[in-house]
Structure formats: C-alpha cells, structure tokens
Amino acid sequence: MTVFFKTIGFSIGLALVFTLVTQLLPQVEGEAPVETKVDLASLTMDDFVAMGEDLFMNKGTCTLCHKPPPIGRAPDIQSMDMVSTSSERLADERYQGESKDAADYILESMIDPSKFVVAGWGKKGSNDTVSPMPAVDKAPIQLSAMEMDAIIAYLQAKDGNEVTISLPSPEAAAEVVAAAPAAGGVAPAPAATAEEALGKYACSACHAMDSEDPLVGPGLATVGARLSETEIRQSIVDPAAVITEGFPPAMPADFAEKMTVRELEMLVQHLAEKK
Incomplete structure (x- = not known):
C-alpha cells in the first residue's frame, strides 16, 4: 500500500512539474x-x-x-x-x-x-x-x-x-x-511542421539554413553542434540574452508572443538536429 501511495504521489508531482513548464513557455493560440x-x-x-x-x-x-x-x-x-x-x-x-x-x-x-x-x-x-x-x-x-x-x-x-x-x-x-x-x-x-514554422516566421530571410554563411544573422547548418536545446530555445524567445559576436541585435524580440508552444518546440528540435 505504501508503494502504491508513493507511486500516485510521484505521478501527481510529475504532472504538476510538466504543467508548470508548460505555463512558463509562450502561450499563443493559433487562429484559423x-x-x-x-x-x-x-x-x-x-x-x-x-x-x-x-x-x-x-x-x-x-x-x-x-x-x-x-x-x-x-x-x-x-x-x-x-x-x-x-x-x-x-x-x-x-x-x-x-x-x-x-x-x-x-x-x-x-x-x-x-x-x-x-x-x-x-x-x-x-x-x-x-x-x-x-x-x-x-x-x-x-x-x-x-x-x-x-x-x-x-x-x-x-x-x-x-x-x-x-x-x-x-x-x-x-x-x-x-x-x-x-x-x-x-x-x-499554426505551422504543422518545423519547415512550415521556418517559413511562417521568415527565418531564412536572415539565416542560411544549409550553410554557415552569414547573412543578416549567422548560418544555422550546424547550430545543433554549437548550442544545446536550452540555448536554442533562449535564442528564439530572448534573442538579446546572448548576441553572437560580429552580429548586431537585429532579431525580433517578440517571437515568444507570436509562436505557439508547439511551433517553438518544433523549431528547437529541428535546429538541435543540425550538426
């Protein structure tokens, strides 16, 4: 019985943690x-x-x-x-x-x-x-x-x-x-895929996706080898936190207000795989 209650308590605690994390991420509802x-x-x-x-x-x-x-x-x-x-x-x-x-x-x-x-x-x-x-x-x-x-x-x-x-x-x-x-x-x-999200938010207007050539911002072909998922997420929702050397703070600061949670996480996962 003790094991049962411990298991239930652990499950409830884990659910609360995920709920808290979800609330901390941008909460933007997509409209048709x-x-x-x-x-x-x-x-x-x-x-x-x-x-x-x-x-x-x-x-x-x-x-x-x-x-x-x-x-x-x-x-x-x-x-x-x-x-x-x-x-x-x-x-x-x-x-x-x-x-x-x-x-x-x-x-x-x-x-x-x-x-x-x-x-x-x-x-x-x-x-x-x-x-x-x-x-x-x-x-x-x-x-x-x-x-x-x-x-x-x-x-x-x-x-x-x-x-x-x-x-x-x-x-x-x-x-x-x-x-x-x-x-x-x-x-x-809301974008259905990471590729759609890249287009929706015009990411390739400033970043080369398939090379490291600098455009307005740095190339992202191997960004996953340079940055962790946490760092990639921060660079999207708080771009002024860390500015890449040699580039001005030109990235919009309102993506956290415009993106849905799912769009953000799709982008993070997609970029993290670029190594």
Missing part, C-alpha cells in the same frame, strides 16, 4: 486563417498607403534589417526620401537593372535586390555585388503583386511625394491580402 479581401469599391489611396505601411512593418519583414544604425543590417529607408534616393541610384554607374523611374526601381529592389547593392551593404565577400536581401515575392515572404504595389505607394507617400502607383484593378478583387492582426486581419494558422 481567414481570407481578407480588398473592398475595391471603397478602397482609397490613403487606405492603400496604410496597407503598404502595415505590410512593410509586418508581413514584408522589412524592418528586420532596414533599421537605423548601428543595429540596422540594411539602409534605413524609412528615414530616406525613396523617390529622390531611387533617382540617385538609377544614375549610379554600378546600377545593373532596367528601371526608368522610382516606382520601377523600388519594385525591382524587392524582387531582384542584387541589381543594385548599396555600397557597404552587400553580402560578405561579394564586394557589394550580391545583396543579402531575399526576393520578397518568393518564399518565405511571398508578397503578391498588389502587396508590393501597396509598399511602393507607402514609400512614395511617406515623404510627401506623388503616388504614381494605381489602385488595384477589379481583377485584383479576389486577391487575398495576408493582413497583420493589428490591421484587422487574423493570425495565420
């Missing part, structure tokens, strides 16, 4: 994805510009790198007049693209960023010929044509310039805009 369609009948240019600002700040992940120095890993374009800046870059002898005006240049810089690399901001070892920036119309960011137009409209309007981008055509009415929760949208569904 809901399509948010643009109401073209009432959409104004001010609305479109506001949409572009929200995309710039959220889904586009632009502010991960485009920050003021010294923490920025790309030019701080929010502090620049991008219309006049675009004209200067188009006239630069190093420009390799085909754009003719500011709107074309901004679009080109999003989908083929290596056409012009700002001096000092190129991928390490490329002599400023290769941009570390991912193409935003490809995975993991995957902005639509309409979303990129909205960002261009925002970058034109923010400094009082004329917006030359047209409002979406009726054919774009069915196009889904993955709006951030702050803009009235809903959170994406």
Whole structure:
C-alpha cells in the first residue's frame, strides 16, 4: 500500500512539474486563417498607403534589417526620401537593372535586390555585388503583386511625394491580402511542421539554413553542434540574452508572443538536429 501511495504521489508531482513548464513557455493560440479581401469599391489611396505601411512593418519583414544604425543590417529607408534616393541610384554607374523611374526601381529592389547593392551593404565577400536581401515575392515572404504595389505607394507617400502607383484593378478583387492582426486581419494558422514554422516566421530571410554563411544573422547548418536545446530555445524567445559576436541585435524580440508552444518546440528540435 505504501508503494502504491508513493507511486500516485510521484505521478501527481510529475504532472504538476510538466504543467508548470508548460505555463512558463509562450502561450499563443493559433487562429484559423481567414481570407481578407480588398473592398475595391471603397478602397482609397490613403487606405492603400496604410496597407503598404502595415505590410512593410509586418508581413514584408522589412524592418528586420532596414533599421537605423548601428543595429540596422540594411539602409534605413524609412528615414530616406525613396523617390529622390531611387533617382540617385538609377544614375549610379554600378546600377545593373532596367528601371526608368522610382516606382520601377523600388519594385525591382524587392524582387531582384542584387541589381543594385548599396555600397557597404552587400553580402560578405561579394564586394557589394550580391545583396543579402531575399526576393520578397518568393518564399518565405511571398508578397503578391498588389502587396508590393501597396509598399511602393507607402514609400512614395511617406515623404510627401506623388503616388504614381494605381489602385488595384477589379481583377485584383479576389486577391487575398495576408493582413497583420493589428490591421484587422487574423493570425495565420499554426505551422504543422518545423519547415512550415521556418517559413511562417521568415527565418531564412536572415539565416542560411544549409550553410554557415552569414547573412543578416549567422548560418544555422550546424547550430545543433554549437548550442544545446536550452540555448536554442533562449535564442528564439530572448534573442538579446546572448548576441553572437560580429552580429548586431537585429532579431525580433517578440517571437515568444507570436509562436505557439508547439511551433517553438518544433523549431528547437529541428535546429538541435543540425550538426
């Protein structure tokens, strides 16, 4: 009988420990994805510009790198007049693209960023010929044509310039805009796999997953050989706790608020296996 009660007591204690650990981890509920369609009948240019600002700040992940120095890993374009800046870059002898005006240049810089690399901001070892920036119309960011137009409209309007981008055509009415929760949208569904979580949180926009080549952050091909699961988990939920030498504190600090417990643990396990 004593053994029985000891066993029951041990089981209850173990359950309490797991409950405590669960409560200490991020508790974010995933929501089912809901399509948010643009109401073209009432959409104004001010609305479109506001949409572009929200995309710039959220889904586009632009502010991960485009920050003021010294923490920025790309030019701080929010502090620049991008219309006049675009004209200067188009006239630069190093420009390799085909754009003719500011709107074309901004679009080109999003989908083929290596056409012009700002001096000092190129991928390490490329002599400023290769941009570390991912193409935003490809995975993991995957902005639509309409979303990129909205960002261009925002970058034109923010400094009082004329917006030359047209409002979406009726054919774009069915196009889904993955709006951030702050803009009235809903959170994406929880990732089902570690690979989905990597895409959902745009990890590969800053980290090379299959090599140790540095991008915005260090490469993660063998991160499991360098860090324990506990250290990997900490680097995600509290990235400022330990900063890798040679890299600025550019990683977002709010992943603990955005990730579900399951997403976090899938990422930790996936990265821990990279050795």
